[in-house]
Amino acid sequence: MKKAEIVAKINEFIPVKEKQIVEKSVDVNGLSFVNLRNRLIGLGKILEENLDNNYYVVNIPAGFANKNAAVILIIWSAEKLSLFAYSKEGLINQHTVDEAIEKVIIELFRKKR
Numbered sequence: 001m002k003k004a005e006i007v008a009k010i011n012e013f014i015p016v017k018e019k020q021i022v023e024k025s026v027d028v029n030g031l032s033f034v035n036l037r038n039r040l041i042g043l044g045k046i047l048e049e050n051l052d053n054n055y056y057v058v059n060i061p062a063g064f065a066n067k068n069a070a071v072i073l074i075i076w077s078a079e080k081l082s083l084f085a086y087s088k089e090g091l092i093n094q095h096t097v098d099e100a101i102e103k104v105i106i107e108l109f110r111k112k113r
Helices: 003-011 033-040 096-108
Strands: 022-027 045-050 055-062 069-076 082-087
Touching: 003 022, 003 055, 003 069, 003 082, 022 096, 033 055, 033 069, 033 096, 055 096, 069 096, 082 096
Parallel strands: none
Antiparallel strands: 022 082, 045 055, 055 069, 069 082
16 A cells, blocks of 8 residues: 555544654564454454455554554555554653554464463
């Protein structure tokens, strides 16, 4: 996806300030697109699922007492996951986006028993 498409997609769910979108990429480490969905269920609300272009848009509660939320666009490819996240912050920055991305990465690569 191009940057303009990423901004437009996130903007469908929350008004975005493009320069405040946080980007992160991680290796897939064998995580399939199907397993990605399975791991996202229960972590937050899946707002959009696109099986043709291999992406999810999710709303992840984070921030102080999980009272704020971040919208994260997760794009899957065979080599890597690209995460693009945005959250509105109030007067006091709760670092919602950073916390939400960390929650997603921990859940995606946590060993299942």
